[in-house]
Amino acid sequence: MNTATFRFSTDILRRLGEELITSFDQGIVELVKNSYDADATKCAIELVETNAPGGTVVITDDGDGMSSEDVREGWLVLGRSRKIPTERTTRGRLPAGSKGLGRLAALRLGEKVHLVTRSRVEPRTEYSTCIRWADFARHKVVEDVLLPLRRRSLSQGNHGTRIEIQGLRARVSEREVKALARELLLLADPFGDPAGFTPTLIAPEFEELETLVQRAYFDDCEYRLLATLDESGCANARVFDQSGKVRWTSRDGELGGPYGAPVARFELWVFLLTRESFSGRAATIGEVRSWLSQVGGVHLYHRGLRVRPYGDPGHDWLDMNLARARSPELRPSTNTSIGRFEVLDESHDLLQKTDRSGFIENDAFRELRKFAVEALEWMQSKRITEREERREIQKRAVGDRVSTARHDLDQAVGQLPPDLRKPIQRAAHRLEAARTSEQEQLKEELGLYQTLASVGTAVSVFAHEIEGPATNLTTSLGTLERRARQALQAQYETLLSRPVEVVKQSADLTARFATLPLGLLKRSKRRRSVLDVNASVEDTVKLFEPYLRDAQIETSYELCDADAQIFGSVSAIEAIVSNLITNSVKAFRRTGARLTGRKIMVRTRADDNAVSISVLDNGPGIDRRLEDKIWLPGVTSDENGTGLGLAIVRDTVADLGGEVRAKRNSDLGGAEFIVTLPMRRDAS
Amino acid sequence: MIGPGALVAVIDDEELYAKATADVVLDARLEPVLISRSAGQFPKVNDLVAEIQRSRCDAVICDHRLSTKGLAQFSGAQFVSQLYRQHVPALLLSTFAAIDADDSIRRYRSEIPFVMKRSDLAPERVLQGLEYCVEELGGRVAPERQPWRTLVRIVDVLPDINRGVVDAILHNWNPDSAVRFPLEVVDNEQIASALQKDFSGELRVFAQVNVGCRDESELFFKDFEFAPEPNVEDLGV
Numbered sequence: 007m008n009t010a011t012f013r014f015s016t017d018i019l020r021r022l023g024e025e026l027i028t029s030f031d032q033g034i035v036e037l038v039k040n041s042y043d044a045d046a047t048k049c050a051i052e053l054v055e056t057n058a059p060g061g062t063v064v065i066t067d068d069g070d071g072m073s074s075e076d077v078r079e080g081w082l083v084l085g086r087s088r089k090i091p092t093e094r095t096t097r098g099r100l101p102a103g104s105k106g107l108g109r110l111a112a113l114r115l116g117e118k119v120h121l122v123t124r125s126r127v128e129p130r131t132e133y134s135t136c137i138r139w140a141d142f143a144r145h146k147v148v149e150d151v152l153l154p155l156r157r158r159s160l161s162q163g164n165h166g167t168r169i170e171i172q173g174l175r176a177r178v179s180e181r182e183v184k185a186l187a188r189e190l191l192l193l194a195d196p197f198g199d200p201a202g203f204t205p206t207l208i209a210p211e212f213e214e215l216e217t218l219v220q221r222a223y224f225d226d227c228e229y230r231l232l233a234t235l236d237e238s239g240c241a242n243a244r245v246f247d248q249s250g251k252v253r254w255t256s257r258d259g260e261l262g263g264p265y266g267a268p269v270a271r272f273e274l275w276v277f278l279l280t281r282e283s284f285s286g287r288a289a290t291i292g293e294v295r296s297w298l299s300q301v302g303g304v305h306l307y308h309r310g311l312r313v314r315p316y317g318d319p320g321h322d323w324l325d326m327n328l329a330r331a332r333s334p335e336l337r338p339s340t341n342t343s344i345g346r347f348e349v350l351d352e353s354h355d356l357l358q359k360t361d362r363s364g365f366i367e368n369d370a371f372r373e374l375r376k377f378a379v380e381a382l383e384w385m386q387s388k389r390i391t392e393r394e395e396r397r398e399i400q401k402r403a404v405g406d407r408v409s410t411a412r413h414d415l416d417q418a419v420g421q422l423p424p425d426l427r428k429p430i431q432r433a434a435h436r437l438e439a440a441r442t443s444e445q446e447q448l449k450e451e452l453g454l455y456q457t458l459a460s461v462g463t464a465v466s467v468f469a470h471e472i473e474g475p476a477t478n479l480t481t482s483l484g485t486l487e488r489r490a491r492q493a494l495q496a497q498y499e500t501l502l503s504r505p506v507e508v509v510k511q512s513a514d515l516t517a518r519f520a521t522l523p524l525g526l527l528k529r530s531k532r533r534r535s536v537l538d539v540n541a542s543v544e545d546t547v548k549l550f551e552p553y554l555r556d557a558q559i560e561t562s563y564e565l566c567d568a569d570a571q572i573f574g575s576v577s578a579i580e581a582i583v584s585n586l587i588t589n590s591v592k593a594f595r596r597t598g599a600r601l602t603g604r605k606i607m608v609r610t611r612a613d614d615n616a617v618s619i620s621v622l623d624n625g626p627g628i629d630r631r632l633e634d635k636i637w638l639p640g641v642t643s644d645e646n647g648t649g650l651g652l653a654i655v656r657d658t659v660a661d662l663g664g665e666v667r668a669k670r671n672s673d674l675g676g677a678e679f680i681v682t683l684p685m686r687r688d689a690s
Numbered sequence: 691m692i693g694p695g696a697l698v699a700v701i702d703d704e705e706l707y708a709k710a711t712a713d714v715v716l717d718a719r720l721e722p723v724l725i726s727r728s729a730g731q732f733p734k735v736n737d738l739v740a741e742i743q744r745s746r747c748d749a750v751i752c753d754h755r756l757s758t759k760g761l762a763q764f765s766g767a768q769f770v771s772q773l774y775r776q777h778v779p780a781l782l783l784s785t786f787a788a789i790d791a792d793d794s795i796r797r798y799r800s801e802i803p804f805v806m807k808r809s810d811l812a813p814e815r816v817l818q819g820l821e822y823c824v825e826e827l828g829g830r831v832a833p834e835r836q837p838w839r840t841l842v843r844i845v846d847v848l849p850d851i852n853r854g855v856v857d858a859i860l861h862n863w864n865p866d867s868a869v870r871f872p873l874e875v876v877d878n879e880q881i882a883s884a885l886q887k888d889f890s891g892e893l894r895v896f897a898q899v900n901v902g903c904r905d906e907s908e909l910f911f912k913d914f915e916f917a918p919e920p921n922v923e924d925l926g927v
Binding site: 321327328470474485 | 717
């Protein structure tokens, strides 16, 4: 019987290595992980003339080294690890390396690889081999390329492995060196217990970063969360304050679970980056911020070594930033905290993806993440409860402070000579009466705004509910018209044309009225940006056109030709223009106001410094009795009005940095309101 | 080509609206098949897709808001985009187009050829809209639906009930006014993540955008990528 077998094309090496692992630092880190698995205590990476193509990377460790069998059956075998994932090494480490694909990617960075290794179990013996990738390009299948494995006896020497990747195909950019430096520094948990393994990069970038990373600012954190997950899947958590005292401890079952995940420990240091919290401390906010920007995020340490991309910039695997965006109160973000998530994974439940971009999202990993997220939620709920209690105490304290102040004043006045007491007491009473009156007025204003807010909510619900049926009415009316025309032919005009037109116009008006509040409610209108005043004014008046037509009012514009730009929001312009128009419409309803020829004009003007918007009408003008009070909230000549319209105009104009004034008699004969707003300065 | 007598599914969670739409479809000489609350409930998009396949409809007209009366737990936009992938011509009908365009519709807009305002509903418009969908599904993409690699200057990110919304300036669309889109359309994980942080300042990215469209509500965004930073080394400085 003839036999046959699979053989692999040399192309497969390129595909497996280069296409799976694409970044320089990721490939090198895979080689460093091999050193960790070989029980090395040190691993040095040297970059020689790598700022141009053709450079060399040298990786040297003091690990167990390899025998000839280890090289043949392990190092050169891709896709299978000789190490049993659940068995510990002599130093008690659980294997963290991959099955060789990352190694392949790193080795293929250059034209040639030179491996020299001295095994601990075969003292004074050195094995070496050399891989020239060009040899593979000349052959069809991988097995056709034979690699020489040389043996050399030595009189002495230490165990360990040295790999030289020569003739790099591309230069290593400054950015890649920095990424590698960060990767190596964070790899063996520089914040936790020393893992007995120190990778170093021989480059100035590494030293700079090392100083920054080692200058840890953990003591400056506001809170520290420590959550643990035990063998039975039960979670417990504690939060410590800045002095290290336990602030909160979780009760049994408070954290959810039990979780179907390996034993884990999650520690998070949360910083409050405000001036107040940093006053009197040795570290500055700037220092802590810059440290966090390099090392912040929650790093995941699996079997003692960090796994990418958890904790990398932009990789928010616990969705902390998302949770903060949804409800920002007292939540940490990846910019304001640093975390360490340790998992030994004795029973090998977590599986890394082939391309080394983290773990496969299996049940064990999902449960681990859930545990961490719920621990964060628990801390958040504790902090919110505390903050609410503090607010309540502060509120009570305000009342107490007023009584204390009054008591102090009385005592101070009592100590004055009798002839001075009376006038000072009278002045103090006047002050108190004025303050009380001001308070009352503010309460009144607040009440009116609350009423208007409720009306606004009700109107938006109404508009929402009415727009659908109103539009549907128009649709069905269209159908009715089409079919009736077809069925009745010439008779349609005499029998149905007019009533159908009336219903159509009424439906159209209803739909337009419904769109008015919905148009005003569009959220994007509250965005502040550079605005063309003419366009915003015209759009707002258009929204009101059906309403104005209905009130028999003719609208006209006198818009300036010059650029009229301000910095503000569409909703602010709408608030001004709509309230001024409504004000004019209401003036026409006053007793004695004209019944025909009603006019409203909207005028804009612009000069170098300001843009003005005027709303003029030919109504009865401003009521003399109210002339001085029109800007006060609650003052109105319309018995059904809120009296808030002009107060809103006044407040909105002030927010935009402008001014508003009223003229009793305008060019049209009625009232005129003139709003002046600062012109937008160029881009700055 | 959707010819006379073709079966058109009319999907609306409001039975009354569905009937009015069906009348318009009928007047367009098409055969409406009503799918409303009485037809059942559809928790998942695929449940409704299966219903369309079962009823052998040639085309679909679907309202955008499907959950108000509890017809489905997803939006019409999401459903129409799913049909797009299955090459079923589908019109999206929107009553509140002005409110929904920026957010819940734009999220799927690249796969929604035609959005019709309910107020524009008429037989000839339905035929035109369906024809437009058929053309695009047949590979004849209208110029206003053609995406171009466009510089997108992100100026603000606002929290939202979902993941948030993004305001961005498209210089070759309107340099003075920002366009809003939901964070979900940012299909590049790294960019999305950068925007979810306490975003401040500005970020320039590239995306495929149909900047040739007529109205802002038609804009869609996809294939986001970081705009390359100028590398000092590359400049040989």
